[in-house]
Amino acid sequence: MRDNLPERAEHGGRVRWHRTREKGELLDFSANVNPYPPAIPWCPDPSALKDYPDDRYEALKETIGRTFGRDAAEVAVGNGSVELIRAFCYTLLGPGDTACIAAPTFAEYEMAVRLAGARCTADESGAAVRFLCNPNNPTGKLHSRPEILRLLGEAAGQGAYLFLDEAFIELSDPAQSVADVSDENLFVLRSLTKSFAVPGIRFGYAFGTPELIEKVETVRLPWTVNTFAESFAIEAFRHYDLLEESRQRIARERTWLCSRLDGLGLDYAPPSANYILIEVPMEAEVLVERLLSRGVLVRDCRSFGLPRHIRVAVRTREENRQLIEALEACLP
Structure with missing residues (x-):
């Protein structure tokens, strides 16, 4: 048996596991997926599985x-x-x-x-x-x-x-x-x-x-x-x-979300995609747990070597508003 294997990498997107533990719905800001995906006419054919x-x-x-x-x-x-x-x-x-x-x-x-x-x-x-x-x-x-x-x-x-x-x-x-x-x-x-x-x-x-x-x-x-x-x-x-419309809508929401982070006095890396790396004035794990208690899951960036950073996805306006409200309540 090999004894020199590296430890498994940490990832976001563990919302299903957290939902089992928390026994409730969560807003998942830890996984960077398109909040405005194109609607495509796909219907899986079960007969293809044979x-x-x-x-x-x-x-x-x-x-x-x-x-x-x-x-x-x-x-x-x-x-x-x-x-x-x-x-x-x-x-x-x-x-x-x-x-x-x-x-x-x-x-x-x-x-x-x-x-x-x-x-x-x-x-x-x-x-x-x-x-x-x-x-x-x-x-x-x-x-x-x-x-x-x-x-x-x-x-x-x-x-x-x-x-x-x-x-x-x-x-x-x-x-x-x-x-x-x-x-x-x-x-x-x-x-x-x-x-x-x-x-x-x-x-x-x-x-x-x-x-x-x-x-x-x-x-x-x-x-x-x-x-x-x-x-x-x-x-x-x-x-x-159809992804062009997704990009435009994400860009608008990213701008809105950044303006609200500015209002909270938070520093963040200049974003270009559907996620934002945010520096927080406390240990990330503490803030992550506080947010989780309010039904919001964000990415703890300690595994990236960033103990005072979280990463949040850009989601819909109402979801982004809920994130900002949760941050306001949880930050020192």
């Missing part, structure tokens, strides 16, 4: 390829983005390798690197892979497309891969995406379930060169995208353009 999914996912990959102007051979799919993070790391990293990860950011990068037997570092020199989340989780920092292309050039010049996580860019500014760029040193990760507010189906996808995608798909466990997830994803991509 067959295995097509593990090549040809129809799904062709649909994704058409949406982004990529060949189907340049598309990988998985049971959520985390599966693809781990498949990528198992494909490219091993003992003796290092991966550059700048904190604070999504904990699953480090988890996947360490499970692959490699080491994490903040030093770019000599790293086999550089991880970048754009916009970053939890800070919301958004790099421009020219910045990303410059970083890709630097990585390629050192023989390294740039692993670019664009899980939230669809709810931020897709003009800054490089999902259309084919480069042998680039792997771009996406998540459909956040933008369409269906995290329960677990679906992620990614882009890379055909050679890299073939390796990642070889490492990925077979049939991990279930039939319902596949059929939903195909229908969602047919209505992908």
